[in-house]
Amino acid sequence: MSQQMTKSQTGGSSALMDVLGANGVLKRLVEKSGGDEAFAKRFKNELLTVVTTNKYLQNCSAQSILAAAGQAATLKLSISPSLGYAYIVPYKNEATFQVGYKGLIQLAQRTGLYRKIRGVEVYAGELKDYNRLTGDFSFGKRTGDEVVGYLSYFELINGFQNMLFISKEDMEKHALMYSQSYKNDRQKGWSSSVWSTQFDKMGVKTVLKHLLSKYGPLSIDMQQAIQADQSVVNTDGTYTYIDNEHSKTVDTVTGEIMQTPPEITEDENPPTVETPPINTEVSMAATMEEAKTDSGMPEIDFD
Numbered sequence: 001m002s003q004q005m006t007k008s009q010t011g012g013s014s015a016l017m018d019v020l021g022a023n024g025v026l027k028r029l030v031e032k033s034g035g036d037e038a039f040a041k042r043f044k045n046e047l048l049t050v051v052t053t054n055k056y057l058q059n060c061s062a063q064s065i066l067a068a069a070g071q072a073a074t075l076k077l078s079i080s081p082s083l084g085y086a087y088i089v090p091y092k093n094e095a096t097f098q099v100g101y102k103g104l105i106q107l108a109q110r111t112g113l114y115r116k117i118r119g120v121e122v123y124a125g126e127l128k129d130y131n132r133l134t135g136d137f138s139f140g141k142r143t144g145d146e147v148v149g150y151l152s153y154f155e156l157i158n159g160f161q162n163m164l165f166i167s168k169e170d171m172e173k174h175a176l177m178y179s180q181s182y183k184n185d186r187q188k189g190w191s192s193s194v195w196s197t198q199f200d201k202m203g204v205k206t207v208l209k210h211l212l213s214k215y216g217p218l219s220i221d222m223q224q225a226i227q228a229d230q231s232v233v234n235t236d237g238t239y240t241y242i243d244n245e246h247s248k249t250v251d252t253v254t255g256e257i258m259q260t261p262p263e264i265t266e267d268e269n270p271p272t273v274e275t276p277p278i279n280t281e282v283s284m285a286a287t288m289e290e291a292k293t294d295s296g297m298p299e300i301d302f303d
Contacts, residue, residue, distance in 0.1 A: 032073040067233035
């Protein structure tokens, strides 16, 4: 299998699909998912479908695709774009792992600690009062269609609750600082980054991730998902954030900063990221109701 992988490091050929379809991949996915063979079989089919339908992923190395897939399998998150739990996203011929908004909710639900989780866009006039020190807030009447910020909220079973508000202006600064592809888009008038095509959805995901990482109880899986988000998963167990020029390569075990990632050079044409819309109108209760559907495959309405 290692010989096959070497031949298809650059992807873009039938050799890549041969590697992904090999029996050794299924065995690896079974191991990553804790021995759940049924999940591994479904996941492998999802992986083949995702790669087959995304020509940009076909140009990524087999190693990076399998590493990103392995991360999602370890967390037991589907990579089906229609579900929105996790994604394998191409960036400059490398596959990156990205956790979806619903993936964060799914992992939080598994802890049994969260009663409610919410993330929403805030429109003009809606946020009447917000105390940054206490976290208290109140809503007023919406006065316009302009999105002015993003709000996330959770309540635990024990009654503890917290929230976080980030203005759209501050979210814009965050996106420009931490996404090189979005920065290039803004400079060159492209729309290649998911930040460019779905800014508000990414804003909601970001404010929720920040709230959970700062104030929420995090399981090992939640910690892994947050740490691995938007990274290339390396073979030595570290993560490299290639779309983030301000970031470092981080050891997943010790948290130690290992090295500065290589400089990202600009392409003649914008890199393309094919990521489905992120459904922001999902609460813990809604997620649990979806799990009860007869098909086992909930229908998601993307706005």
